[in-house]
Amino acid sequence: xxxxxxxxxxxxxxxxxxxxxxxxxxxxxIPTILSCENLGKSNGLLPAHKLxxxxxxxxxxxxxxxxxxxxxxxxxxxxxxxxxAEEMDADWxxxxxxxxxxxxxxxxxxxxxxxxxxMLSAGSRVTKGYFPIMKRAGAQARYIMLHTASKKWQVPIxxxxxxxxxxxxxxxxxxxxxxxxxxxxxxxxxxxxFAEGPFKAPSEYQLIGQxxxxxxxxxxxxxSAIFTMDIKLPGEVHAILERGNLHGAxxxxxxxxxxxxxxxxxLVKTLNYAIAVVASTLEQALxxxxxxxxxxxxxxxxxxxxxxxxxxxxxxxxxxxxxxxxITKIGETSSALRQARKVxxxxxxxxYVYHAxxxxxxxxxxxxxxxxxxxxxxxxxxxxxxxxxVPAALGLEPEKVTIYLxxxxxxxxxxxxxxxxxxxxxxxxxLPGKPIKLMWTREDxxxxxxxxxxxxxxxxxxxxxxxxxSSLEHYIVGDGGNLVASGIKxxxxxxxxxxALWKEVTxxxxxxxxxxxxxxPNKFAIECLIDDIARDQQKDPVVMRRxxxxxxxxxxxxxxxxxxxxxWSSERKPERxxxxxxxxxxxxxxxxxxxxxxxxxxxxxxxHNFWSAHDAGLIIQPDNVKAQIEGGILMGISxxxxxxxxxxxxxxxxxxxxxxxxxxxxxxxxxxxxxLIDSVESPQGVGESGTPLVACAIANAFLDLTGKKLRxxxxxxxxxxxxxxx
Amino acid sequence: MKTFILDINNTEFTIEAQExxxxxxxxxxxxxxxxxxxxxxxxxxxxCTVHLDGKPIRSCLLPVSSINKGQKIxxxxxLSEQKLHPVQQAWIDxxxxxxxxxxxxxxxxxxSLLDENPRxxxxxxxxxxxxxxxxxxxxxxxxxxxxxxxxKMPQSS
Numbered sequence: 007x008x009x010x011x012x013x014x015x016x017x018x019x020x021x022x023x024x025x026x027x028x029x030x031x032x033x034x035x036i037p038t039i040l041s042c043e044n045l046g047k048s049n050g051l052l053p054a055h056k057l058x059x060x061x062x063x064x065x066x067x068x069x070x071x072x073x074x075x076x077x078x079x080x081x082x083x084x085x086x087x088x089x090x091a092e093e094m095d096a097d098w099x100x101x102x103x104x105x106x107x108x109x110x111x112x113x114x115x116x117x118x119x120x121x122x123x124x125m126l127s128a129g130s131r132v133t134k135g136y137f138p139i140m141k142r143a144g145a146q147a148r149y150i151m152l153h154t155a156s157k158k159w160q161v162p163i164x165x166x167x168x169x170x171x172x173x174x175x176x177x178x179x180x181x182x183x184x185x186x187x188x189x190x191x192x193x194x195x196x197x198x199x200f201a202e203g204p205f206k207a208p209s210e211y212q213l214i215g216q217x218x219x220x221x222x223x224x225x226x227x228x229x230s231a232i233f234t235m236d237i238k239l240p241g242e243v244h245a246i247l248e249r250g251n252l253h254g255a256x257x258x259x260x261x262x263x264x265x266x267x268x269x270x271x272x273l274v275k276t277l278n279y280a281i282a283v284v285a286s287t288l289e290q291a292l293x294x295x296x297x298x299x300x301x302x303x304x305x306x307x308x309x310x311x312x313x314x315x316x317x318x319x320x321x322x323x324x325x326x327x328x329x330x331x332x333i334t335k336i337g338e339t340s341s342a343l344r345q346a347r348k349v350x351x352x353x354x355x356x357x358y359v360y361h362a363x364x365x366x367x368x369x370x371x372x373x374x375x376x377x378x379x380x381x382x383x384x385x386x387x388x389x390x391x392x393x394x395x396v397p398a399a400l401g402l403e404p405e406k407v408t409i410y411l412x413x414x415x416x417x418x419x420x421x422x423x424x425x426x427x428x429x430x431x432x433x434x435x436x437l438p439g440k441p442i443k444l445m446w447t448r449e450d451x452x453x454x455x456x457x458x459x460x461x462x463x464x465x466x467x468x469x470x471x472x473x474x475x476s477s478l479e480h481y482i483v484g485d486g487g488n489l490v491a492s493g494i495k496x497x498x499x500x501x502x503x504x505x506a507l508w509k510e511v512t513x514x515x516x517x518x519x520x521x522x523x524x525x526x527p528n529k530f531a532i533e534c535l536i537d538d539i540a541r542d543q544q545k546d547p548v549v550m551r552r553x554x555x556x557x558x559x560x561x562x563x564x565x566x567x568x569x570x571x572x573x574w575s576s577e578r579k580p581e582r583x584x585x586x587x588x589x590x591x592x593x594x595x596x597x598x599x600x601x602x603x604x605x606x607x608x609x610x611x612x613x614h615n616f617w618s619a620h621d622a623g624l625i626i627q628p629d630n631v632k633a634q635i636e637g638g639i640l641m642g643i644s645x646x647x648x649x650x651x652x653x654x655x656x657x658x659x660x661x662x663x664x665x666x667x668x669x670x671x672x673x674x675x676x677x678x679x680x681x682l683i684d685s686v687e688s689p690q691g692v693g694e695s696g697t698p699l700v701a702c703a704i705a706n707a708f709l710d711l712t713g714k715k716l717r718x719x720x721x722x723x724x725x726x727x728x729x730x731x732x
Numbered sequence: 733m734k735t736f737i738l739d740i741n742n743t744e745f746t747i748e749a750q751e752x753x754x755x756x757x758x759x760x761x762x763x764x765x766x767x768x769x770x771x772x773x774x775x776x777x778x779x780c781t782v783h784l785d786g787k788p789i790r791s792c793l794l795p796v797s798s799i800n801k802g803q804k805i806x807x808x809x810x811l812s813e814q815k816l817h818p819v820q821q822a823w824i825d826x827x828x829x830x831x832x833x834x835x836x837x838x839x840x841x842x843x844s845l846l847d848e849n850p851r852x853x854x855x856x857x858x859x860x861x862x863x864x865x866x867x868x869x870x871x872x873x874x875x876x877x878x879x880x881x882x883x884k885m886p887q888s889s
Contacts, residue, residue, distance in 0.1 A: 079830025079868045219827065226832030227823040227839060228816065229767020229808030236766035289750070289757050364771050364779060364833040364867050415769075415833030416867050448772045629827060633873070637830055640869025663776035663865060672858045674871040 028061050028147055028191075059106075060090060060143040067171060067185030069096060072106035074113035074136065076127035076387050077222060078414035078421070079637075080693050081630040084220045086136050088626060092213040093144030093205060094151070096184065097171025103221050108409035110391040115139055117391075125392035128422040128519065130592035130691025133626055137689050145200040153194040154187045170212070208624065208686040217629045222413070234385050234412045235368050239441040242370070243272055245433050246291040246445060247280040248298050249454040251658045254305030254514045257281050261299040268294050273436055280454075282433055284442060292447070306514030307656035312460055315513070316355055319462035319483035322509050330509035333491050334480075337503035339468075342477035346468025350539050353464050354531035356719040358457040358651035359520060360660070362668050365415020366451045367426035371396070371434035372441040379406040380431065385414035387422035399428040400435055418641075419519035423456055452666055453658045456518035457651050459486040463531045468503075473543045474553060477503035480531070485510065486517040493525030493698065496532065498561040498590055499554040515653065521641060525591050525698035530719060533587040533702030537709055547586050547706065548574055551597075560621045560683075561588065561595050567619035567681050568597035582614065583711025587702035592691025594622040598639070598699030600675075602707040606730060609723035611704065613643055613675040618699060621683040623690045631692050632680045638696025639678055644669030646701045650720050736796050739803065740765065741810025751797040756780045758796055759807060767808035767836045771865075778864030781837035782807045788844040790863075808836035811843060819843045822881035830868035838864050842878050851882055 062070040071090050075082035087103045090096075106113045114123025115135030148168050155173040156163040165176045174181040208214070225231040250257065259265070259281050265274050270290030275282045281298055285291035322328055343349055370383040382396055388411070389395075397404045414421055430444035446454070461484030468477040478501050484490040487510070494506045520526075540550040548569050555561040565588060569575070572584060581603050588597045598618040604611050616639050625631050648667040652659045660666040705716040714729045738745045740763055747762050759765045759782070768791055771779035775790040782791045783806040784799070799805070811817045816824070819842050829835045838861070845852055845860040852860065857878050866874070 079832065219824065220829075222832070223824055223827060223829055226829040226835055227820045229765075229836045231832055232766070233769075233833060235770070236760075238764070238766075288761055289753060362867050364777065364831065364865065365769070366771065414831060415771075416831045418867070445770075448774075633827065633830060633870075636872055637869035640871060641867065644869070662774055663772045664774060668865060668867060669869070669871070670863075670865065671861045671871045671874070674858070674875075678872050 028059065028063060028150060060140070061094075061147055063184060063188050063191070065185050065188045067097065067100050067183050068102060069100055069184070070102045070104050072113070073103050074106045074115070074125055075132040076385070076411065076414055076417065076421070078127065078385070078387070078417035080132070080634060081220055081627060082127065082132050083222045084218060085133055085626045085630065086140050087221070088213045088218060089137055089140035090144040090147070092211060093141050094148045095168035095170065098213055098218065100171060105411045108388065108392040108411055114391065123391070125388045126422065127387045127417070128419065130693040130695070133689050134593060134691050141205055142200045145203070145205055146197060149198060149200070150191065150193065151184055151187055154190050154192050155182060157192050158182075158187070158190050214624070214626050215628065218627055220630060231413060233365055233415050234370060234383050235365060235415075235445065237370060237383055237412070239370065239372070239443070241439070242441040242443050243284050243286055243437065244288040244291040244445070245282055245284045245430060245442050246295045246447070247277070247282045247429070247450060248295050248300060249280040249450050250300065250302050251453040251661070252302055252305050252656045253307045253454070253516050253658070254279070255302040258301045258303070259298060260301055261297070265294050265297060268297065273433070275433065275436065277429065277432070280429075282429070284433060284437065288445070295447070305656060306512075307653070310513050310515070310653055310656045312358060312651070312653040315460060316462050319511065322483050322511060323462065323464055323481055328509050330507045332506070333494055333508055334504050334506035336505075337477070339477040339479050339503040339505040342503040343466060343468040343479070346476060347471055348469045350467045350469070350535060350542070351464065352531070352535050352538060352717065353462065354527070354534065354717055355462055356460060356527040356530070358460050358515070358653070359645050359649045360452055360455045360457055360651050360666055361416070361418045361420035361520060362666065363416025363418055363420055366448055367420070367446040368444055369427045369430045370441050370443045371427070371430040373400065373431070373434040373438045375439040377435070377438050378402070379408075380434065381408045381410065382427060382431070383410045383412055384427050385412045385421060386424070386427065387414070387417045387419075389422055389424060394427045395424040396427060396431045399431040418521045419523070420456065423518055448663070449661045452661050454516070455651070455658075456516040458520035458523070458526065459484045459489055459517045461490050461527055463527065465531050465535045467535055467539060469539060469543065473545065475501050475536070475539060477501065478505070480506040480528070481509070482507070483509045483511060485513055485515065488523070489517055489519060490524050490527075492523040493528035493589065493591070498558040498588070498595065500557045501554065514656070521638065522591055522694035522698040525589060525694065526642070526645070526701060527719065529587065529589045529698045530701035530705065533589070534705045534715070534717070537585070537706040538715070541709065551586065551588055563683055564588070564595050564597040564619040564621050567683065568599050568617055571617040571619065571679055571681060572599040572601070572615070574599065578710070581711070583707040583709070585703045585706025585708065585710055587699045587706060589698055591695050591698060594620055594690040594692050594695045596620045596695045596699055598696070598703045600700070600703040600707050602704060602711065604708065604711060604726065604730070609726035609730065611647060611708070611721060611726060613704070614677070616675050616678045616703070618679075618696065619681040619683060620692065620695055621685055622692045622695070623685050623687040625682050625685075626689055628682060631682060634692050635680045635696040636678045638694065639700055640669055640674060642697040642700030643673070643675070645697070646704055646720055647673070648720055648722065650722070734797070736799070737801070738796070738799065738805060740805045741807060742804070747796070749796050751795065753796045754792055755782070755794040755796055755799065755805070756791040759791060765807045765809050769833055769836060771834070776865070777834070778841060779834050779837040781840040781864065783840060783844065786844070786847065788841050808840060811840065817843060818885045819846065819877070819881045822877040822884070825880055826873045826877035828870050828873040828877050830870055834864065834866045838866065838874055842874070842881070845878065846882055846885055850885060852878065
């Protein structure tokens with residue numbers, strides 16, 4: 007039997023096991039080498055200097071590269087280290103990867119504006135954001151290895167070269183491993199900055215672009231990977247909350263004394279949205295939760311009915327008094343629409359969807375006995391740079407809060423919120439000295455979710471004499487600000503007149519980024535309208551898009567590639583339809599084509615094939631990128647076919663996987679095929695590129711097969727039958 | 733509280749628990765075997781799948797009192813005595829896991845499938861694995877990995 011793993015302690019992240027850490031100031035600060043045995047010195051240096059330790063070298067040649075990003079299955083644990091190791095010329099087989107400390111001033115990537123730095127694994131920004139940082143740090147580390155050998159051998163540095171963890175001298179047969187250089191490591195007085203390189207040419211890459219096994223997969227197949235939920239700390243106690251199903255409602259606990267008297271219950275606390283119980287064991291806490299008698303107040307969400315919202319939203323859409331907020335204005339759509347030969351109008355609807363990550367939200371917080379510091383164990387997409395809002399919740403300075411980042415059992419945007427961390431901090435404050443292990447039950451996770459918002463969209467497009475789309479208006483009514491706006495722009499389609507407007511509503515429902523955010527609903531609307539027009543104009547949907555992409559050769563390349571993979575021009579198989587969709591997300595251009603069939607009696611859609619082609623710039627890890635696309639497409643299929651949060655009188659109607667259905671293996675496609683376009687441009691984000699292709703590709707395939715239109719996400723069997731019967 | 737003696741991964745555990753305590757919590761909270769995961773608690777997702785006498789069961793719905801003396805419980809940690817089980821190796825070969833949270837359950841279910849049916853068709857794989865959810869969408873690679881494992885496993889019959 008495997009023993010319970012010891013708690014992961016990164017208070018002194020420089021291991022006392024030996025070796026040295028190479029602190030490299032990528033902002034131009036002189037690097038420092040620290041012995042990991044001299045913890046006192048290093049701990050003093052860490053806060054005093056904005057130094058960044060990216061690597062720790064051992065005399066046996068092993069090295070640890072520090073990963074500043076969350077690992078939620080997207081592969082940061084491997085891809086960022088690979089960029090570093092590539093530029094350092096390290097031996098990949100000797101590279102281990104650990105999370106860096108959560109200190110955004112030193113480990114952050116470029117923030118949203120100016121000179122800010124953030125540690126945030128969201129918006130598919132990790133590889134894109136850290137590529138220049140890891141490359142530069144790796145190049146500096148390589149230079150230090152060369153410099154050390156140069157000193158040791160008294161050979162000019164320009165006669166040395168590095169390869170696969172060794173330095174060798176060009177003119178003689180001297181060769182030494184990085185590990186053997188560790189005792190002599192020396193910092194050059196004038197370390198090149200490497201802000202602009204020189205870096206390796208892509209043709210010299212030995213790791214980037216190769217299929218590398220993901221570093222953390224072995225521990226994910228033998229059960230030893232530790233998620234926050236699996237950590238056991240001495241003296242830990244367990245917190246469970248009851249949050250009800252009406253967002254914004256406040257609870258009154260009617261049997262507090264009864265609950266307090268239950269076995270093991272240590273604390274009962276009323277929060278303004280939940281009742282919290284802390285007990286000695288998890289089972290005691292779960293049992294106490296079942297016994298809670300709670301009276302809930304009303305809330306702003308009360309009375310809200312999600313399925314009736316669309317009628318209200320249409321009134322808002324048509325209300326001239328509600329001016330809304332302009333998102334896009336290119337050219338002049340109103341005159342272009344007047345001059346159009348034909349105008350097309352269509353409405354699109356999408357219900358709320360829930361993240362449904364397999365690991366329910368959870369965290370551990372321990373406030374010190376004296377209340378002056380706190381430690382946090384959590385799988386987070388990070389944020390509030392980068393202490394997850396805990397300092398504010400506890401009234402502590404950020405440096406008094408230590409975050410130990412853990413693997414995430416799924417993120418998808420949900421874990422970029424910090425509600426499940428700060429509430430645990432508030433409970434930990436009540437019981438200083440005790441680690442509070444908070445777990446959301448699945449029911450909490452569903453009902454107190456933060457969903458992708460419900461929206462109504464109305465699109466109007468005008469077609470000119472040549473059959474080209476000359477104008478596009480896009481109106482959205484929905485909640486959640488940027489959540490509804492992403493993906494509304496059409497930078498790779500040449501449409502001279504474009505206008506987009508958002509009218510905000512507020513329903514009191516919790517909302518959050520959900521993989522690809524507004525791209526799902528918005529691209530669904532835009533791409534379906536294009537196929538409507540193509541059909542009416544008797545144009546091939548791929549040809550129609552190729553015309554629209556006239557100013558974007560990169561976009562055309564993905565379209566052509568996907569069309570070739572799908573054998574688009576060939577005759578359809580009997581009872582099969584194909585549909586195409588194109589989009590840009592996080593800098594990646596993607597074309598997807600799916601092939602479906604429909605059971606006309608039951609309304610069930612079957613996905614046979616999903617082909618897609620992507621230009622994501624330079625690909626660091628091709629197999630992992632494909633895995634991201636495949637997974638994104640399957641999550642897209644899931645959301646498009648069945649996923650639906652419904653709200654009645656403000657109350658969330660779903661509570662678990664029995665009534666919130668996500669894709670199961672029987673409904674997975676027969677074949678998912680992904681192609682990546684060769685490129686040496688900067689890497690772009692891929693984690694969200696697959697998901698938003700799906701709704702439009704399926705709806706367009708349905709149109710191809712049946713001539714009927716699917717306009718409301720998800721395409722439940724009832725809705726499919728309804729569309730077939732129109 | 734009652735005392736239960738459980739055979740988990742060929743090790744005898746003496747556990748103090750309520751009769752209606754679910755095996756999942758015993759494994760995770762008392763036996764320290766955290767490879768088995770909680771995700772839904774209602775037998776809908778399969779993340780908590782372990783073997784009871786070699787057959788896959790959802791440990792979140794199995795009261796400890798219903799386990800008979802002598803019945804063998806196997807978790808992901810005990811799936812293979814020494815090196816990796818062929819299914820685990822195939823999971824690496826096909827680079828299946830993303831977040832990894834559901835994968836212990838997937839692997840336990842897949843190992844049972846191949847035990848019962850050493851050469852499953854795609855359709856049989858889909859049916860047998862249908863109760864195990866993966867939100868990252870690794871189903872295509874799971875199917876591939878099961879086929880890789882089937883190829884490599886010794887065919888007894």
